[in-house]
Amino acid sequence: MASPQPSTPEPIDGVAPGGVGDLDEIRTQQNHFQREFVDAVRAALEEGNKDTLKALADQLYVAELAELLAVLDEPERPKLIEQMGEAFDFAALTELDEQMRIDVLADLPLPLVAAGFAALESDDAVYILEDLSEPAQAEILRTVPTLDRLALQRALDYPEESAGRRMQSNFIAVPPFWTVGRAIDYMREADDLPDEFHDLFVVDPGYRLLGYVRLNRMLRAKRPVVISDIMENVQEIEAETDQEEAAYIFQKYDLTSAAVIDKGGRLVGILSHDDIVDVVQEEAEEDIRALAGVGDEEVSDSVRAIARSRLPWLCVNLATAILASLVIGLFDATLEEMVALAILMPIVASMGGNAGTQTMTVAVRAIATHDLDPYNVSRVVLRETYVGLINGFAFALIMALVALVWFGSAGLGLVIGIAMIVNMLAAALAGILIPLALDYFKVDPAIASSVFVTTVTDVVGFFAFLGLAALWFGI
């Protein structure tokens, strides 16, 4: 999310003379900061040695500055920013964990925050503002010049995780009748251009989008060529569009940037590839966490925040575990007769749970990446059914043998074998049909699927195994 820096990254081999300490390297081989480097920063902070701290800014890129902040103790963070003053790039805050960012901002004097915000690209400013409380947002927004404030306010009015929230409102728009030469002269003279841009956008007087021109086409065209002759059609994304959908469009068409338009078709911002990389990562991350029942906690969160955020999922799991136990309870007489059933029953449930999770994970991701469509859905459901049956038979055979050898009972082998086939089939069907059904009802399959799937495999597993045993052995 951080804006590109004016100076280009270069590998940091050592600390420049006059920098912090005399360390040969500020990084360890694992690419973490050397302890000596962090200690030197701390010492400079303690002494209030502003020159040394400012020298840091020349050495560290935005992401590294954020890394340094995270490594420091809580009270040291605002201190570092205050002492670095203008040399501190507020874009670094976008790379911090959310709670850390909120805490740091709350501890900084408002004039410093105002100065920091004035230098931010609009998408970074929105990214920082959106997590703050309304009063804190208002306080900062008051310090921003009117025009910028309106742009930020507009972005904040779009829904969370929408294209409108992620877009940059600083872009280059030119009329279609300009020549290449005039556009180049304009770019040479303008002083409020974005640090980095890859495309010019072409708009009519009402700011309605007409097309775009890629810089490399500009460069290759002669000066008298008219913009409208080299402009191409541009992918438009409505500001309300979910960021995941926007990222999908980007990937599908390998875009470098896309135009974000409001409901009236007016160009309000652009999305660029570096925003999209972050979105892709964020959305995949969300799915991973959702599948494991974890919220959007961060490494720096407190014990209390984490314990609280994990509780709901564990409660849901407790409910389903108790449900499974109730199923077992139906067969208490059977279990009392044959303790071997108690010993073997977790295997049936566990194999079903794992097979179901495999199918479900594939289904959830296939839905997220638009790989399941009306043309292959019935084939995929059928295939999962076959896979469930094949693996069910394979493990039925193995477990029948294990039960036979372990407990010397062919009947027990038969019972566990059949139960295994039934549960693996149930796992396959639950694994594919539950995510599809949730998606159909517009519930995110990543969040809700695993509860349902493991409930099915536990209940079916215990019921099939113990029920068949009760029938077979007549108890």
Place this chain on the structure above:
Amino acid sequence: MASPQPSTPEPIDGVAPGGVGDLDEIRTQQNHFQREFVDAVRAALEEGNKDTLKALADQLYVAELAELLAVLDEPERPKLIEQMGEAFDFAALTELDEQMRIDVLADLPLPLVAAGFAALESDDAVYILEDLSEPAQAEILRTVPTLDRLALQRALDYPEESAGRRMQSNFIAVPPFWTVGRAIDYMREADDLPDEFHDLFVVDPGYRLLGYVRLNRMLRAKRPVVISDIMENVQEIEAETDQEEAAYIFQKYDLTSAAVIDKGGRLVGILSHDDIVDVVQEEAEEDIRALAGVGDEEVSDSVRAIARSRLPWLCVNLATAILASLVIGLFDATLEEMVALAILMPIVASMGGNAGTQTMTVAVRAIATHDLDPYNVSRVVLRETYVGLINGFAFALIMALVALVWFGSAGLGLVIGIAMIVNMLAAALAGILIPLALDYFKVDPAIASSVFVTTVTDVVGFFAFLGLAALWFGI
């Protein structure tokens, strides 16, 4: 991975006159192809109506062409490509599932494949070639002009999933003493430039990298300015670098492109943002699948391929499930006395498994995104321990009450309560320490963690609960 197309994507609102059929829309609201559209394509294929099929090429982008291929039946795919002839962009093959791509290529006549490859960007060509068998690779490579062949061969010699495999070997390199004007003239006249590029790379006569110039700086500079005066330092990535590491560098510095160098420091290719988006997605995808024990299967894979790829993980799970059963077996006398234990024991194991999975998922992703470092690791381990204890106590209380009410035994409540605390603590420690240990020993934590974690929580859960019960009730 597909190369950008010369013509820019535009929303498809309808089929152009003379296109396929008279459909108003070729897409449904869910953004899938309309059945009528697919049927029209099929009919044209049947009739051998090449003009209609070629008209498709003007309407569909690379990714959509791939989508159409996937929707068609297996024998129809090579037929479509043959009939479209030159109008078919082979870059579409990069968007197909691997097995589908291999099958389609095997069914096409070699001259057609050769012509298709000649038009490909080098990274797309490598992407298609790398999955083919050596003889198939060699057969296609023979048809490629010598210079291109050497570049492809070199890329294929780098390890799988390395920067060298993903790079484009078609880039613009200029000497530092050229003026901006000369570079622009060169770009205007050259006819072998990449379709899209964002940077010029500056090299010495030995092709060693000196820096790069962003196009927007070129545009804003006057013609007589010398390249070396506006060039900036460039992020170098060694060709052997793992693609995940390369993606991390890209994201950290918000790069648009990076230079790939060989061991001698010579520029051999560039990585660009659209390659990186794919890598980020791929790597997150790999972690999701690894955590669920699924290999790199694809939606189009056959029953046999899928069943076989899921088997190993299920076998591992069977082994751990049997291990857990052996632990239960130690307490068969206890279970025979108290069937309530058999009913309740899955709850203890299941809660531990879920809590462990939560912690593990967070740890695995924090390691993958470089968010766990020597500065916060002990704090995070400590925090997870506290979280485990807090949630352990919470669920101990709930389950003690449930056991008391259900079975009317305070002793059973006490036993399950203590077992719950023990297992939640074990889950927390296993969830954080196992991924850290695997990472330390350079094993991918995503692949191996969940087996170990659930083994720990199953074994500890059953052992603590049944063992405590045996002690408390003296059986």
